Amino acid sequence: MNFTIEELQLSGVLLIKSKAFHDKRGYFQEIFKDSVMEKIGLKFVQCNYSFSPKNVIRGLHYQQQPFSQGKMLIPLQGHIQDVVVDLRTKSPTFGQHLCVELQDLSAMLFIPEGFAHGFAVVSEHAAVMYMCTKEYQPSAECGIKFDDPDLNIPWKPQTPIVSSKDNSLPSWRELNF
Secondary structure (H helix, E strand, C coil): CCEEEEECCCCCCEEEEECEEEECCEEEECCCCHHHHHHCCCCCCEEEEEEEECCEEEEEEEECCCCCCCEEEEEEECEEEEEEEECCCCCCCCCCEEEEEEECCCCEEEECCCEEEEEEECCCEEEEEEEECCCCCHHHEEECCCCCCCCCCCCCCCCCECCHHHHCCCCCCCCCC
């Protein structure tokens, strides 16, 4: 099989790698195969793309139930620091975060429903594709301020570039879980 799947420290978060086939022309790599995703219970219905320069932080975002999304994050180009926060109140890791370094299709990260997600661009720029298990619903959009002191996430950028929308997100303590 061309895919390897590893469950990370937060239950349900998966690191997925696929083999690249190199020759003098460059390389070929499968990044999605429905039969593989089906075996691990994943079905995607929406695909998004973002392009960002160095030091941009996007997030921490999530969708409220019943529109909560699982996301497969695929770094097509560049190096990112991906961050997930467990929002599942009955989970033993509720409120904990996980940072994962992803670069140039070296691996993909599946984030299940019930997590907030964000990433920081470490390289000069990054192109990122997200495959989602549910369609985006603007009325269900939520988030947590990226630099919340209670979460204490060790973001890589020293001078982050953040949207005004993301900068005005509520703190962890302001949310009612």
